[in-house]
Amino acid sequence: MDFFHVLVVLLESTIRVSVPLVFAALAGLFTERAGVFDIGLEGKMLGAAFAAGAVAAVTQSVWMGLIAAILISVLLSLIHGYASITQRGNQIVSGVAINFIVAGSTVILGQAWFRQGGRTPALGEGARFQTINFPGADAIRHVPVLGPIYADLLSGHFLLTYLAFAMVPASWWILYRTRFGLRLRAVGENPGAVDTAGISVIWLRYRAVICCGILCGFAGAYLSLAMTAGFVKGMTAGKGYIALAALIFAKWRPFNVMLACLLFGFLDALAIRLQGTPLPLVGQVPVQLMQALPYILTVILLAGFIGKAIPPKAGGVPYVKER
Amino acid sequence: MSTPYAKLPGWVEYGLIPLTNLAVAFLVAGLVVLLVGENPFEAAYHLINGAFGRGEYIGFTLYYATTFIFTGLAVAVAFHAGLFNIGGEGQAYVGGIGVALACLWLDQVMPWYVVFPLAILGSAFFGALWAFLPGWLQAKRGSHIVITTIMFNFIASSLMVYLLTRVLKPLGSMAPQTRNFAEGGQLPKLDWLLSIFGLNVGTAPFNISFLLALAAAFGVWVLIWRTKLGYEMRTMGHSPSAARYAGIRESRITVITMMISGGLAGMMALNPIMGEQFRMQLDFVQGAGFVGIAVALMGRSHPGGIIPAAILFGVLYQGGAEIAFEMPSISRDMIVIIQGLVILFAGALENMFRPAITRAFAMRGQRAAAVVQTKGA
Numbered sequence: 001m002d003f004f005h006v007l008v009v010l011l012e013s014t015i016r017v018s019v020p021l022v023f024a025a026l027a028g029l030f031t032e033r034a035g036v037f038d039i040g041l042e043g044k045m046l047g048a049a050f051a052a053g054a055v056a057a058v059t060q061s062v063w064m065g066l067i068a069a070i071l072i073s074v075l076l077s078l079i080h081g082y083a084s085i086t087q088r089g090n091q092i093v094s095g096v097a098i099n100f101i102v103a104g105s106t107v108i109l110g111q112a113w114f115r116q117g118g119r120t121p122a123l124g125e126g127a128r129f130q131t132i133n134f135p136g137a138d139a140i141r142h143v144p145v146l147g148p149i150y151a152d153l154l155s156g157h158f159l160l161t162y163l164a165f166a167m168v169p170a171s172w173w174i175l176y177r178t179r180f181g182l183r184l185r186a187v188g189e190n191p192g193a194v195d196t197a198g199i200s201v202i203w204l205r206y207r208a209v210i211c212c213g214i215l216c217g218f219a220g221a222y223l224s225l226a227m228t229a230g231f232v233k234g235m236t237a238g239k240g241y242i243a244l245a246a247l248i249f250a251k252w253r254p255f256n257v258m259l260a261c262l263l264f265g266f267l268d269a270l271a272i273r274l275q276g277t278p279l280p281l282v283g284q285v286p287v288q289l290m291q292a293l294p295y296i297l298t299v300i301l302l303a304g305f306i307g308k309a310i311p312p313k314a315g316g317v318p319y320v321k322e323r
Numbered sequence: 324m325s326t327p328y329a330k331l332p333g334w335v336e337y338g339l340i341p342l343t344n345l346a347v348a349f350l351v352a353g354l355v356v357l358l359v360g361e362n363p364f365e366a367a368y369h370l371i372n373g374a375f376g377r378g379e380y381i382g383f384t385l386y387y388a389t390t391f392i393f394t395g396l397a398v399a400v401a402f403h404a405g406l407f408n409i410g411g412e413g414q415a416y417v418g419g420i421g422v423a424l425a426c427l428w429l430d431q432v433m434p435w436y437v438v439f440p441l442a443i444l445g446s447a448f449f450g451a452l453w454a455f456l457p458g459w460l461q462a463k464r465g466s467h468i469v470i471t472t473i474m475f476n477f478i479a480s481s482l483m484v485y486l487l488t489r490v491l492k493p494l495g496s497m498a499p500q501t502r503n504f505a506e507g508g509q510l511p512k513l514d515w516l517l518s519i520f521g522l523n524v525g526t527a528p529f530n531i532s533f534l535l536a537l538a539a540a541f542g543v544w545v546l547i548w549r550t551k552l553g554y555e556m557r558t559m560g561h562s563p564s565a566a567r568y569a570g571i572r573e574s575r576i577t578v579i580t581m582m583i584s585g586g587l588a589g590m591m592a593l594n595p596i597m598g599e600q601f602r603m604q605l606d607f608v609q610g611a612g613f614v615g616i617a618v619a620l621m622g623r624s625h626p627g628g629i630i631p632a633a634i635l636f637g638v639l640y641q642g643g644a645e646i647a648f649e650m651p652s653i654s655r656d657m658i659v660i661i662q663g664l665v666i667l668f669a670g671a672l673e674n675m676f677r678p679a680i681t682r683a684f685a686m687r688g689q690r691a692a693a694v695v696q697t698k699g700a
Contacts, residue, residue: 037469039469039473079667083667083671083672084671087671087672087674087675088674089670089671089672089673089674090407090670090671091671092407092409092469093407093616093620093666093667093670093671094667094670094671094672096409096613096616096663096666096670097663097664097666097667097670097671098663098667099663100613100659100660100662100663100666101659101660101663101664101667102663103656103659103663104656104657104658104659104660104661104662104663105355105656105660107654107656107659108355108359108652108653108654108656108657108660109358109359111359111652111654112358112359112360112652118656238477241473241474241477244470244473245470245474248470286485286489288481288482288484288485289481289485291481292477292478292481292482295474295475295477295478296474296478298470298474299460299466299471299474299475299478302460302464302466302467302470302471303460303464303466304464304465304466311467
């Protein structure tokens, strides 16, 4: 029973750390499927987290915080879009630039406005998300096996957590079952064909970039309004890059994205859990190895040793009408 | 929309346009200073004063510039072959192993001029090794170099934490760093170079690796514009299909370019480890690998542009410390913003002002032609 208890705790924290990864990786899915590479997920998430923390602290309203997060993230997305779609600049360079601008300005502005060393003030009850308890969760907690699964794994998460996992089938439906999704995928594979059909490549890509901004906004808001009470400088701590790795690991498919995020989240939770405890057979695994594992796995996958990850064909290439 | 950009005179192409982009980046940075309620001109004064006000300050500025010349060259070499090496940070970090090993091995028995060449080889070797894998994976397995180098940055950071806390740390010590190097692991300062100009270098760690950086810049120029390998690299960067048609082996060039790039990034480790701290500690790279991207973009991947760009970032780092001291609300994170803005305007948006400038020149050209015609008649 003890093993089962440990497993439930582990899976519960897996879900908690996976949420921002799921949001950000789905965000990347939309732009990359439309042919715009985005390594600025990290920056957008960080900017959104800061906006959410700052606005929620000032207005004492969690919803204003969420809206601010989405607005800032969409704005950053549009800058990336302007540079890489309209100006046909290098998409990687633009993403790198956004990451740096956000990393610096969140600290500078946070310090100037709140004077707490780059943090935003700690948020009270009304200014942050509360967990949702399913009906009867406490009553059946003591039922063996099913009780903990219902009470700890399914119930007791934030609204954004449920939204994140709902976004997975929703993204699938949008990308594979709607006209917009079909065109969006087409524009990432063969923009010339889409243009010939009389559909604006530019406008489609902008819409994909905006979708990405909205989802990154949720990811950032989750970090500063749900997971912790307020913004802490550099709080994304590479999650945007892990999400990017998950997206590639998932071969740009929505359900695989969720599984990859859960896997990377599980590794993260396991690394914290295993700190200092020796494993059977292998002995003590260095924490650093566990931390590096998502990146190592992605490299191995990219090298084609676990199936082949084929990116959208027109990814990273700005669209030029004639020539 | 898709008309190719008209040819502009050289001083516009390599002078006016980059400077316009740079000016816009600083203008936006000035707006951020205004936003936090400080005076941008005062900030600029502290920046210049903090970077050049005294011999010691100049020493610090050039010390930082040394680091950025190495990482800027690393990114630039890869750019020429059409590769984007974001992994400079990780390559520099791992390159530190080579420096540390050479110093830990010989610092107590040999003078610095014996240890230094070994440390150069060591740093270049480990940096190249860390870039070899992404290069090889791109060449042979088709994995995207940008993603793999990002992943390798994170792997490097985990690896170095492991090495510094478990392997390279002296017994009984708590701090995650190597032991302090003896005299043989300490590079001499370039105080004589500054004293020619009547300046006193003071405590600034401006050291001999600056000369190595200048030599490396010259070496990169020779490599890119005066050797067969450099020609092949540039061909591949301009048109991979043309390179393939000409019988240039893409995979070979990719791997070699990445190793040169990684080697240059690795050599950056010499400057902080042997020149300033005299030991290897956690996070000694401090983002210099990423600054290299901004430096390479600003310097248009030419050593002649990279050196001034590196010095400019040296000014930002050293002068930025002075601003942070005088104006507490502008911390050193301001540099990160400026770095991002430079990457944005000199890199991703480099052609934003080109149409307007081209139009201005076309109009001037027409007017001049008209004047000639009327005179002729």
